[in-house]
Structures are given as C-alpha cells and as structure tokens.
Amino acid sequence: MKQTDQYGLNQWDLSDRIRMEDFNADNFKIAAALAGLDARADGLGGQVSGLGGQIATLDGQVSGLGQQLSTLGGTVAGLPTSASLEKLKMTLQDADAKLQETKLGTETIRFGGDKGFHATADKKYFFLDSSSVKFNDYLILFMQFSMSYSDDEIFYLQPTSGGRPLACGCISTEGVLDKGIAKFIHSRNVCLAFFPVKGLARQLNCLFFSQTAGLGYCIYNFIQVDGFAIVPASGKAVNDYFHYDATFLGIK
Structure with missing residues (x-):
C-alpha cells in the first residue's frame, strides 16, 4: 500500500485490502499532527504577547524621551538669544562637522x-x-x-x-x-x-x-x-x- 510523503498516510489502490487498523493508524497520525500544530500556535501566541509587552515598554521609553526633549526645549527657549550668538552656534556646528x-x-x-x-x-x-x-x-x-x-x-x-x-x-x-x-x-x-x-x-x-x-x-x-x-x-x-x-x- 502506498503512503503520502508527509505524515505517512495510507493511499489505497483498488487492489489493496481495506483494514480497520489502517484507518485507525491514519487518524492517529492526523490527530498527532494537529496536536503539534496547536502547540506551535500556542507558543507563537505567547511570543506575540511577549512582543506586545516589549512594544509597550518601548512606547513608554519613547514617551519619556519625548518629555525630556520637551523639557530641554523649554530650557533652551528660556535662554537669552541674539543674532550674534545664533551665528556662533552655526559656526561651531560647522567647525565640529569639519573636525569630524x-x-x-x-x-x-x-x-x-x-x-x-x-x-x-x-x-x-x-x-x-x-x-x-x-x-x-x-x-x-x-x-x-x-x-x-x-x-x-x-x-x-x-x-x-x-x-x-x-x-x-x-x-x-x-x-x-x-x-x-x-x-x-x-x-x-x-x-x-x-x-x-x-x-x-x-x-x-x-x-x-x-x-x-x-x-x-x-x-x-x-x-x-x-x-x-x-x-x-x-x-x-x-x-x-x-x-x-x-x-x-x-x-x-
């Protein structure tokens, strides 16, 4: 009797004898394969849940950085400014880039x-x-x-x-x-x-x-x-x- 490449399920020809054991064996193999798929699905679900927690944590960190940047922006905005100091800032940035x-x-x-x-x-x-x-x-x-x-x-x-x-x-x-x-x-x-x-x-x-x-x-x-x-x-x-x-x- 022929069998499938995956899982080894029976494939009857007209000349093959039909037996209950063969049906039961196929059902057992199918049930075992489905149980394995269920276990893998449960494992993937746990991983997805874990990734969700990590994403939530990263969101919290990004939010915290946003608040820090906002605070820093308020601090910088409160500093005295003038056209000459702004030119100095640009000059220092250009000099720093060239130094690198x-x-x-x-x-x-x-x-x-x-x-x-x-x-x-x-x-x-x-x-x-x-x-x-x-x-x-x-x-x-x-x-x-x-x-x-x-x-x-x-x-x-x-x-x-x-x-x-x-x-x-x-x-x-x-x-x-x-x-x-x-x-x-x-x-x-x-x-x-x-x-x-x-x-x-x-x-x-x-x-x-x-x-x-x-x-x-x-x-x-x-x-x-x-x-x-x-x-x-x-x-x-x-x-x-x-x-x-x-x-x-x-x-x-």
Missing part, C-alpha cells in the same frame, strides 16, 4: 622679545605683527598673552589690518564694549579663541576670557588680521621698554 571629517593637526606659533607686543614709534599703543598667521588656514586659532605694566591702566585689545586698529565691538559679561574685542588690566592673562572656519573668508568669530575682562564674544566681517594693538583707555603714551610675549595655537 578632517584629521586634525596643531601648530604653535610664539612671538617673543622684539617680535612680541612692543610700543609703536608714537607710543600710542603696543603692537604685535601677526601678518605671518593666516587666520583662515585654521579651524580654530587660540591666542594667549599677559602683561606686567607698572600703572593700573585699563587697556583694550584691537585687531589691526594694514597697521591700523579695526573698530569692533563685542558682547561681554561687562556689557557691550565698543573699543575692542577685550578689556583688561595689566598683570593678567588674556586668552582668545578665533573661529575663522578653514578655507572660508566671510567672518571672524572671537571668544575672549580673562580674570579682569570676564567672558565675551564678537563677530565681524573677515579681513585678514595682520596684527593686534593693546590700546590704553586713557590715551596716555605707553612705556617703550615693555615687551610682551604672545603665543598662538592653531588647529588645522
């Missing part, structure tokens, strides 16, 4: 002795010739210097182009400065961070911080800065025997 794509390198440039800050011939201010530093060759350019002037004079730091100070105001913890990118007193370190955005020549962003100037930020249309002037607020002549070193650290 570019293998970074650093370069240290020191201006010491006669090559550092020194009094101009008319003694109106101290001047540093930085024309060898091409700002838009760098992603970020840090500058640091300190003074040891004998009087309690207040100074302003101004970038120069063509040997002439550039007028540029800034927003700082002391309010709005209109005479330079930093205000400070002698014997204090002054640090600045420039964001020229490598390869572009559109605008120059600058963050400065010092013990006496606090924290400040300024932005102006990019002109190749060829130097820096330390200008006394009083307008008095500066002492020509003082020289101040300056150091640049560039990230390319």
